[in-house]
Amino acid sequence: MDKNERRSMIKVRGGFSERIGKPTCAVTIQLDEFDDRTRIFISNLLFDFLQITFQNDAQFRKQPYGNTPVPLSSDFCKNLGQDVFSFRNHLQGGYVYNWVDFYTSNIENALDNAPYNEILDLLEYICNWLFAKTNSCSEHFQRSFNTLFQQEYVGYRFISKRIVPITDEIEMQEIEKACQTPFEGARAQLQKALGFLSDREHPDYKNCVKESISAVESVCETIVGSDNGATLGKAVKHLEEHGLKIHSSLREGISKLYGYACDQGGVRHGEGEVESTVTFEEAKLMMVTCSAIVNYLVSEYGKYGAENA
Incomplete structure (x- = not known):
């Protein structure tokens, strides 16, 4: 039998074939087909x-x-x-x-x-x-x-x-941890955001972003109390009063998430008023980012804030 007619029969990941550049197993991320x-x-x-x-x-x-x-x-x-x-x-x-x-x-x-x-x-x-x-x-x-x-x-x-x-292990861990946060409102919103992101038939990236940012807003409101304002931008300003010592630049960055949500097409607007242009990559970025912020705020509140509340 000619060597070019032989079919692949041995599939060992990380083996000799892969090391010499003749992989018999998938070596790129499998997204739209499984071998x-x-x-x-x-x-x-x-x-x-x-x-x-x-x-x-x-x-x-x-x-x-x-x-x-x-x-x-x-x-x-x-x-x-x-x-x-x-x-x-x-x-x-x-x-x-x-x-x-x-x-x-x-x-x-x-x-x-x-x-x-x-x-x-x-x-x-x-x-x-x-x-x-x-x-x-x-x-x-x-x-x-x-x-x-x-x-x-x-x-x-x-x-x-x-x-x-x-596909990133750290991203996965941040989302998993945030979806289990003891802050009930944020937990529910992040789980909804995850549902919008993971729906393979009808993904809703706009609402994934909306719910992700709302989760951050919910944590901030829980820490400072709802009487201090119903928006993320206002709530963030009161975090230090409740024991969370956050660098001003980081605090400003968190606050600007609300501005992003208001400006981004369709995210904070009524359905049909503005066509959403949110992509999967953008929605994933915002969910990972907001999950990390939720985890950070909950952790900081546990260390410093709760005793000053």
Whole structure:
């Protein structure tokens, strides 16, 4: 056989082939397509994760009341069949799915052949199903797939049970931390912003920016009290009175976020009055920036402000 006719069969990341400039695995960020190796790795990880979960049904299942006679694995297959694959569930009472057969026929086939976005839809659905049906499994699920995504150069990560197009580890950590802030208003607004950014069908970058900046505004208002003013620019001026010693230039920079939101097309205006020109890159930048500011303000308030409040 001529050497040019030989097909690639060995795919080792970071191996000899990659070092001599003949990579057999993806070496650029995978955004709009996943290679065969990545698809197989996703399938292997998902199968192993589900197998461990279902084998420990009694340990992991959430049981708010009574006993549940139907295996967790059968509930999983029934829910995915209806909600994800749009199957008819005209089954007799007491029917129990064989989850391995279901996996091979449906999930594995989808992971091998579906577009990348539908694979991410499937993983996101399963993550949220695990959150609703089990104890703590969804957290491990997210960590496991984030590790795989990093290893395979996949340009997406799980953050708060959503898959978002973020490729920088530090950015991801800032958003994750901010989405868990104890400041309830800011937490809700950042989670909404994340939803607008991560919606692959109908992303709303304008409202992602709006909610991100509103989260900063909410933290400032919580610290200084709502009576001191309802806008970010006014609230920032009172932070030092409540123990937060922030450099004047940084304080001014935070204050100018409000001015940016008012000036940027459509962000602080009524729907349809001004056409928004916010791009994904701009929305992502603002969400990361605002998340970092929220984390900074909460941290500083915890160190200095709370005792002076």
